Amino acid sequence: MSVTFDYKNAMSFMKKTEMENLSQFVKQAHHQIHTHQGPGSDYLGWVEWPIQYDKDEFERLKSAAKKIQEQSDALIVIGIGGSYLGAKAAIEALSHTFHNQMEGTTEVYFAGQNISSTYIEHLLQVLEGKDISINVISKSGTTTEPALAFRIFREFMEKKYGVEETRNRIYVTTDKTEGALRNLATEEGFETFVIPENIGGRYSVLTPVGLLPIAVAGLDIDAMMAGAASAYHQYNNPDMTTNGCYQYAAVRNIFNNKGKSIELLVAYEPSLRYVAEWWKQLFGESEGKDSKGLFPASVNFTTDLHSIGQYVQEGRRLFIETAIQIKKSSVERTIQADENNMDGLNFLSGKTMDEVNKKAALGTTLAHIDGGVPNLLIELDELNEYTFGELVYFFEKACAISATLLGVNPFDQPGVEAYKINMFALLGKEGFEEERNQLEDRLEKISGE
Numbered sequence: 287m288s289v290t291f292d293y294k295n296a297m298s299f300m301k302k303t304e305m306e307n308l309s310q311f312v313k314q315a316h317h318q319i320h321t322h323q324g325p326g327s328d329y330l331g332w333v334e335w336p337i338q339y340d341k342d343e344f345e346r347l348k349s350a351a352k353k354i355q356e357q358s359d360a361l362i363v364i365g366i367g368g369s370y371l372g373a374k375a376a377i378e379a380l381s382h383t384f385h386n387q388m389e390g391t392t393e394v395y396f397a398g399q400n401i402s403s404t405y406i407e408h409l410l411q412v413l414e415g416k417d418i419s420i421n422v423i424s425k426s427g428t429t430t431e432p433a434l435a436f437r438i439f440r441e442f443m444e445k446k447y448g449v450e451e452t453r454n455r456i457y458v459t460t461d462k463t464e465g466a467l468r469n470l471a472t473e474e475g476f477e478t479f480v481i482p483e484n485i486g487g488r489y490s491v492l493t494p495v496g497l498l499p500i501a502v503a504g505l506d507i508d509a510m511m512a513g514a515a516s517a518y519h520q521y522n523n524p525d526m527t528t529n530g531c532y533q534y535a536a537v538r539n540i541f542n543n544k545g546k547s548i549e550l551l552v553a554y555e556p557s558l559r560y561v562a563e564w565w566k567q568l569f570g571e572s573e574g575k576d577s578k579g580l581f582p583a584s585v586n587f588t589t590d591l592h593s594i595g596q597y598v599q600e601g602r603r604l605f606i607e608t609a610i611q612i613k614k615s616s617v618e619r620t621i622q623a624d625e626n627n628m629d630g631l632n633f634l635s636g637k638t639m640d641e642v643n644k645k646a647a648l649g650t651t652l653a654h655i656d657g658g659v660p661n662l663l664i665e666l667d668e669l670n671e672y673t674f675g676e677l678v679y680f681f682e683k684a685c686a687i688s689a690t691l692l693g694v695n696p697f698d699q700p701g702v703e704a705y706k707i708n709m710f711a712l713l714g715k716e717g718f719e720e721e722r723n724q725l726e727d728r729l730e731k732i733s734g735e
């Protein structure tokens with residue numbers, strides 16, 4: 287087991303019996319998920335995915351990644367939400383911190399995750415003179431942000447390469463049969479990869495959605511799938527006393543019921559920043575509905591100990607804290623003695639930076655417990671493709687169990703439509719006339735007040 291869960295630092299804030307009382311509900315949730323029942327049961331394809339994924343497509347995907355590496359200096363990954371965050375999380379966590387600046391790598395850039403003209407313009411400037419390929423990813427095929435970015439990049443590429451060669455450089459990841467992007471890909475003859483219909487966006491990182499960009503970045507996707515498969519077997523166990531994934535789900539539920547409103551995901555490695563962003567979408571879209579759910583937030587320590595750390599220590603007691611720790615750092619750096627010791631740091635000489643980081647983490651945990659923040663710990667032996675795959679599956683399953691305990695549908699996200707409807711109405715999209723009139727009346731009233 288290379289990913290473990292430990293909640294001993296939360297025990298002073300809860301009772302053992304609270305866990306015991308939840309075990310039967312956790313068993314029910316397990317059964318529901320493994321028999322593909324319950325709310326949102328059409329989206330449970332991720333459960334067996336690590337042991338049932340399409341191996342032929344997986345091999346074709348690896349060939350496409352190789353082709354992209356050969357044909358291009360840079361890959362532009364166009365997508366948003368679940369069609370973006372998983373790949374971004376993996377590449378940031380597992381590649382060189384300055385991947386795009388390193389010799390001999392295929393650079394990977396992301397677009398379509400915002401509507402900023404400045405971002406797109408600056409990206410186009412960076413790409414000037416480089417050979418590029420595109421992987422456009424959208425399950426629905428109609429999401430505004432990536433569709434807009436795709437338009438811009440297609441035009442840019444057609445000017446640069448002509449229509450024929452552009453076709454050879456566009457890779458589409460979308461639904462198997464439906465949607466605007468599927469239709470376009472069929473018409474244009476783009477190479478395509480499938481987002482399984484029974485896997486929702488935020489559960490899709492281990493499908494071609496995440497795997498193609500991750501493979502282009504030079505990472506070992508075989509090891510990643512092997513890690514996820516190992517997690518599938520480890521956590522296919524309804525007994526909460528031996529299932530760390532389910533313990534995590536249960537502890538979250540206990541603190542949610544006690545009135546905590548925020549879960550802070552804490553990492554001491556900057557490379558985990560986008561793992562936290564991916565995790566926020568996973569839990570935020572799965573649980574944040576019917577006026578329920580812990581708000582998923584994240585901090586990067588020790589950086590943020592010098593900013594938001596004050597609030598965590600002494601502000602309103604809203605939080606539980608879940609730290610992700612990597613036991614063995616991928617790089618060791620020993621601190622040297624300094625003859626003059628002007629900074630007074632010679633007491634650290636001979637220690638590694640990672641030892642200091644770990645003591646900072648321990649000191650923080652103890653301080654936060656004293657400050658009334660229950661602390662949970664997820665530990666990885668090392669950070670590599672295998673453990674990343676395990677961690678993804680750990681969180682996916684914990685989230686499904688946690689949302690089921692909460693009594694919400696873990697796999698829909700109806701609330702995301704609200705901003706889209708307003709945006710379309712304000713932009714005058716056909717079919718949104720009534721909403722537009724209502725919004726204009728409302729805006730007039732506000733400005734008249």
Ligand SMILES: O=P(O)(O)OC[C@H]1O[C@](O)(CO)[C@@H](O)[C@@H]1O
Binds near residue numbers: 423487
């Ligand atoms: O892959 P798509 O269909 O473009 O969706 C992207 C993201 O947008 C959402 O549907 C929300 O609008 C997310 O759930 C999803 O991950």
